[in-house]
Amino acid sequence: MGSDENAEYDVAVIGGGVNGTGVARDCALRGLKVVLFERNDLAFGASGNSSGMIHGGPRYLTMDPDVTYTSCLDSGHIQKIAPHLLFRVPFILPVNKGRGSRNELDLLDAFFDVYDKYQPLKGGKPHVRLRGDEVRSLEPGLAGDLEGGVTFDEYGVDGVRLCVANALDAAGHGAQVLVPASVTSIQANQKGCTLGYQLRQGSSVTGGRVSAKRVVNATGAWAPLTASFAQLPKDAARVRPGKGIHIYLDRRISNYAVMVKAIDGRRVFMEPWQNTTVIGTTDDDYYGDLDNVFATRDEAQYLMQALSGVFPTLKQARPVGTWSGVRPTLFEWGKTEDELSREHTIVDHAPHGAPGLYSMLGGKLASYRLFAEEMSDTLCQSLGHSARCRTSSSVLPGGEPALSVQELASRAGLEPLAASRILYRHGARAERILERIERTPADAEVVCICEPVTLAEVREVIESEWATDVDAVSRRTRLGLGPCGGMRCAQRCGQVVAQETGRSPAEGRELAAEFLRRGLKHRLPVLGPKQVRQEAIALGHHRAQLGLAPGGNGDFEGGSKWTS
Amino acid sequence: MDVLVVGGGFAATAVMQRLLSAESTLRGAWIWAGAGASELSSGAFEAPTLDGSLPAASRSQLAAFAKVVGWSLTPKNARVATLGGLLREVSARDTAVLDLAPLNAAKVGVVNLGSRWECSAEWLVASYNESAWAKSQSLEFVVLQGEQWLSAEERGLPALLLALRLQQPDHPVTASLNAACAEAGCSAALLPPCVGDSPGAWQAFAERVRLPVGQTLSEVGGLAGLRFERARDELSATAKGLGWDVYSVRLERLTPQAGGFEARFSDGRTLACRAVVLCTGGIAGGGIVMNEEGGQLAPSFEYASAGVGQPLLAWQSVQRFQVASESGFDVSVGGVRGLEAVGFGEGIAAQPGVFIAGDCIADQPRLGLVAALSGVRAAERVLAFLGGGVTR
Numbered sequence: 001m002g003s004d005e006n007a008e009y010d011v012a013v014i015g016g017g018v019n020g021t022g023v024a025r026d027c028a029l030r031g032l033k034v035v036l037f038e039r040n041d042l043a044f045g046a047s048g049n050s051s052g053m054i055h056g057g058p059r060y061l062t063m064d065p066d067v068t069y070t071s072c073l074d075s076g077h078i079q080k081i082a083p084h085l086l087f088r089v090p091f092i093l094p095v096n097k098g099r100g101s102r103n104e105l106d107l108l109d110a111f112f113d114v115y116d117k118y119q120p121l122k123g124g125k126p127h128v129r130l131r132g133d134e135v136r137s138l139e140p141g142l143a144g145d146l147e148g149g150v151t152f153d154e155y156g157v158d159g160v161r162l163c164v165a166n167a168l169d170a171a172g173h174g175a176q177v178l179v180p181a182s183v184t185s186i187q188a189n190q191k192g193c194t195l196g197y198q199l200r201q202g203s204s205v206t207g208g209r210v211s212a213k214r215v216v217n218a219t220g221a222w223a224p225l226t227a228s229f230a231q232l233p234k235d236a237a238r239v240r241p242g243k244g245i246h247i248y249l250d251r252r253i254s255n256y257a258v259m260v261k262a263i264d265g266r267r268v269f270m271e272p273w274q275n276t277t278v279i280g281t282t283d284d285d286y287y288g289d290l291d292n293v294f295a296t297r298d299e300a301q302y303l304m305q306a307l308s309g310v311f312p313t314l315k316q317a318r319p320v321g322t323w324s325g326v327r328p329t330l331f332e333w334g335k336t337e338d339e340l341s342r343e344h345t346i347v348d349h350a351p352h353g354a355p356g357l358y359s360m361l362g363g364k365l366a367s368y369r370l371f372a373e374e375m376s377d378t379l380c381q382s383l384g385h386s387a388r389c390r391t392s393s394s395v396l397p398g399g400e401p402a403l404s405v406q407e408l409a410s411r412a413g414l415e416p417l418a419a420s421r422i423l424y425r426h427g428a429r430a431e432r433i434l435e436r437i438e439r440t441p442a443d444a445e446v447v448c449i450c451e452p453v454t455l456a457e458v459r460e461v462i463e464s465e466w467a468t469d470v471d472a473v474s475r476r477t478r479l480g481l482g483p484c485g486g487m488r489c490a491q492r493c494g495q496v497v498a499q500e501t502g503r504s505p506a507e508g509r510e511l512a513a514e515f516l517r518r519g520l521k522h523r524l525p526v527l528g529p530k531q532v533r534q535e536a537i538a539l540g541h542h543r544a545q546l547g548l549a550p551g552g553n554g555d556f557e558g559g560s561k562w563t564s
Numbered sequence: 565m566d567v568l569v570v571g572g573g574f575a576a577t578a579v580m581q582r583l584l585s586a587e588s589t590l591r592g593a594w595i596w597a598g599a600g601a602s603e604l605s606s607g608a609f610e611a612p613t614l615d616g617s618l619p620a621a622s623r624s625q626l627a628a629f630a631k632v633v634g635w636s637l638t639p640k641n642a643r644v645a646t647l648g649g650l651l652r653e654v655s656a657r658d659t660a661v662l663d664l665a666p667l668n669a670a671k672v673g674v675v676n677l678g679s680r681w682e683c684s685a686e687w688l689v690a691s692y693n694e695s696a697w698a699k700s701q702s703l704e705f706v707v708l709q710g711e712q713w714l715s716a717e718e719r720g721l722p723a724l725l726l727a728l729r730l731q732q733p734d735h736p737v738t739a740s741l742n743a744a745c746a747e748a749g750c751s752a753a754l755l756p757p758c759v760g761d762s763p764g765a766w767q768a769f770a771e772r773v774r775l776p777v778g779q780t781l782s783e784v785g786g787l788a789g790l791r792f793e794r795a796r797d798e799l800s801a802t803a804k805g806l807g808w809d810v811y812s813v814r815l816e817r818l819t820p821q822a823g824g825f826e827a828r829f830s831d832g833r834t835l836a837c838r839a840v841v842l843c844t845g846g847i848a849g850g851g852i853v854m855n856e857e858g859g860q861l862a863p864s865f866e867y868a869s870a871g872v873g874q875p876l877l878a879w880q881s882v883q884r885f886q887v888a889s890e891s892g893f894d895v896s897v898g899g900v901r902g903l904e905a906v907g908f909g910e911g912i913a914a915q916p917g918v919f920i921a922g923d924c925i926a927d928q929p930r931l932g933l934v935a936a937l938s939g940v941r942a943a944e945r946v947l948a949f950l951g952g953g954v955t956r
Contacts, residue, residue: 491647491648491683492683495649495683495684495687495691499684499687504694505649505687505690505691506691506694508649508691509648509649509650509691512648542648545606545646545647545648545650545781546646546648546650
């Protein structure tokens with residue numbers, strides 16, 4: 001799909017994260033003509049690699065109470081517009097007996113008394129102070145002599161699905177969504193803006209230019225790079241990139257999220273998230289390649305150390321991977337990472353010589369909709385467009401009443417688990433997948449056993465959700481992110497992507513191999529020696545199947561020679 | 565006891581085949597614990613960069629072993645079709661995996677059985693026909709629709725059970741496949757990887773079809789591994805019949821002592837032997853579990869060198885690639901290649917009386933045929949080491 005070069009867009013959005021897709025949706029709903037460019041994939045950056053929570057941010061209450069307020073307020077809105085994607089995550093914050101433990105519990109109790117005032121904004125229950133035995137009866141897996149604890153409510157979300165839903169709605173209201181498309185130049189002056197871009201379709205790259213009255217740089221941690229395409233001063237769109245990693249396990253080990261202190265006193269957590277357990281997160285200044293962010297073993301050990309002491313049965317589960325993202329935190333000098341504000345801001349680059357160009361900096365998943373509304377208000381005001389924001393009440397695609405798990409399972413001939421996962425990801429749009437299966441029963445084939453993901457869903461995300469490679473299919477469906485790490489499904493998925501996107505079988509094999517190579521880098525920091533061995537065996541077989549040398553392309557190039 | 569052979573993969577099986585065929589009466593024990601890379605093998609061996617052929621001397625050394633396990637060493641530059649859509653060269657293969665190399669200017673049917681064990685036959689055909697090698701051989705692949713040859717129940721069966729059904733002499737697949745090939749003008753057919761539960765079973769099917777037929781190279785855990793296991797188990801039965809002890813235990817400690825070694829097993833038993841052959845696999849095989857102890861890597865079983873000889877050479881390659889430790893693998897040091905850098909050995913004696921074969925030495929990529937060859941050579945060294953002192 002290409003852009004309409006002759007058309008002048010009202011707004012060009014650069015960035016397919018939650019802010020970019022949120023603005024594109026908001027503007028499209030207001031009737032503006034919108035084009036969105038995403039260089040890698042929707043939710044490729046922080047949006048798809050966050051803690052997966054629309055949380056109210058109790059951590060910010062002491063430093064940024066406004067952030068807590070806006071997060072809770074928007075969490076309430078997001079629950080209404082994407083009910084299929086949000087799930088309640090009850091937290092326990094345990095306190096072990098020790099010197100000052102009673103005081104600590106009193107302080108926590110008082111702190112959450114304040115946080116309770118924000119809970120009604122997001123439909124959360126007020127906190128409860130618990131005795132040690134009550135905490136343990138709720139979660140017997142907790143170790144130590146417990147003084148007590150408090151509970152509080154947050155909500156989980158699949159950040160990728162949230163981005164996709166926003167992009168789908170934007171497109172449904174006339175926006176052009178171009179993925180993967182890199183903006184290569186931005187010219188902004190009083191007459192308007194012109195963007196040069198390159199759109200990748202399979203192995204071919206086509207260039208183009210579009211005109212837009214306004215341009216939004218919503219590229220998160222890439223914001224300074226994007227701003228440089230408009231020749232802006234170096235600090236015109238400055239952020240302080242902060243790397244955060246998460247570990248995920250092969251199963252849910254608790255129905256409660258548990259928040260504990262790490263070795264340095266930072267709060268880290270373990271949460272039941274979809275069909276896994278997620279442990280997070282770190283926060284470290286990041287100076288590396290934003291397109292290749294991977295967890296290190298040190299970071300993984302820091303998290304495992306913090307949680308395994310408090311929740312020893314964690315060690316009985318199997319860490320199967322990590323995800324890593326870079327927060328586009330607002331730039332400040334002289335503060336630790338945790339002290340940095342999670343506020344967001346809009347920068348008008350007119351004073352930098354680029355009228356019509358704006359940068360969205362900072363922010364968080366929980367308040368993306370509000371941030372997008374503020375940005376869209378600014379755009380509409382500057383364009384003299386009077387339409388009002390509808391994103392807090394207009395339901396996202398899939399958020400309408402959907403089939404029941406039983407009905408979908410029965411009509412599609414799927415296991416209830418497979419049906420429930422489809423319904424979580426797609427909500428009412430699961431009917432599109434059902435229609436595919438009814439049209440072509442063979443598409444009920446389960447491609448990824450771990451998640452599980454059907455062939456029909458793979459085809460759906462390729463055809464309707466801008467997925468162009470195995471990695472993108474995985475991002476949207478969680479294909480290949482289970483215990484086997486894609487060893488069972490990457491090859492098949494590569495075939496389907498190649499078929500659906502008109503690429504050759506050889507390109508399909510390379511897509512699969514690339515997914516396995518990249519996935520391995522995300523998995524290795526948390527794999528134990530036995531898992532590494534298993535991984536090596538499976539990789540060896542994939543080399544044989546796909547014809548690839550380890551770590552490179554080609555047909556077993558660089559292999560061994562006989563020595564006798 | 566003359567010799568203890570540790571391991572149940574290609575290398576150890578090759579060691580045993582060679583020892584049992586020697587014209588001397590050895591007394592020994594063969595132990596292994598659990599399945600390793602060999603059992604998980606997909607059934608085709610070696611990479612084309614090994615010049616596409618096995619040296620004649622090596623071929624001769626491996627011939628007897630290959631016969632035992634049902635591998636074909638005869639064709640040079642054999643080509644097999646993978647389930648990933650690739651036509652790749654191999655030096656040897658499990659005989660249920662069809663060799664395409666002899667099929668000049670032929671039409672090959674790719675059968676769609678509609679079973680849960682296959683991927684799109686249409687896609688495979690497109691992929692195979694894209695191959696430059698297939699074009700150079702004037703090979704053409706076409707889809708043979710065989711969904712109706714199986715019952716709905718059969719299409720949902722696990723691979724092994726489906727294989728057992730297909731092996732029934734009167735199963736309709738036999739006649740249907742023959743007729744479909746005739747109608748489409750196919751002189752060979754590729755089936756999904758759900759055929760042949762033991763060496764020879766599939767050849768019998770091919771004879772009934774009266775055409776070259778075989779399976780695609782399958783994924784991890786396919787039936788090729790089972791076929792190997794069956795062959796190994798037959799060999800172990802032969803060994804038992806010749807007075808060998810064969811049991812499933814893990815080696816826990818190996819201690820040099822006067823006249824040889826004392827081996828202690830996971831079930832508490834001990835055994836005195838004059839020579840030991842370690843074929844415990846590499847990092848992938850899982851035979852030697854590396855633990856970091858004081859910065860040194862050591863095997864999972866205790867090895868008391870008593871100041872004699874050098875540490876097992878296996879460690880050096882592992883250290884070089886930083887492959888394994890209790891805390892995992894650092895890809896930034898070893899790279900993805902490091903994961904597979906498990907290598908092979910050729911009967912290297914780390915210490916008089918200790919011989920190592922298979923994947924646990926050196927730094928070469930894991931290769932089934934090479935592992936087996938190293939086993940044959942290790943066995944020959946054992947025989948030379950024991951010389952005339954074999955227990956009779």
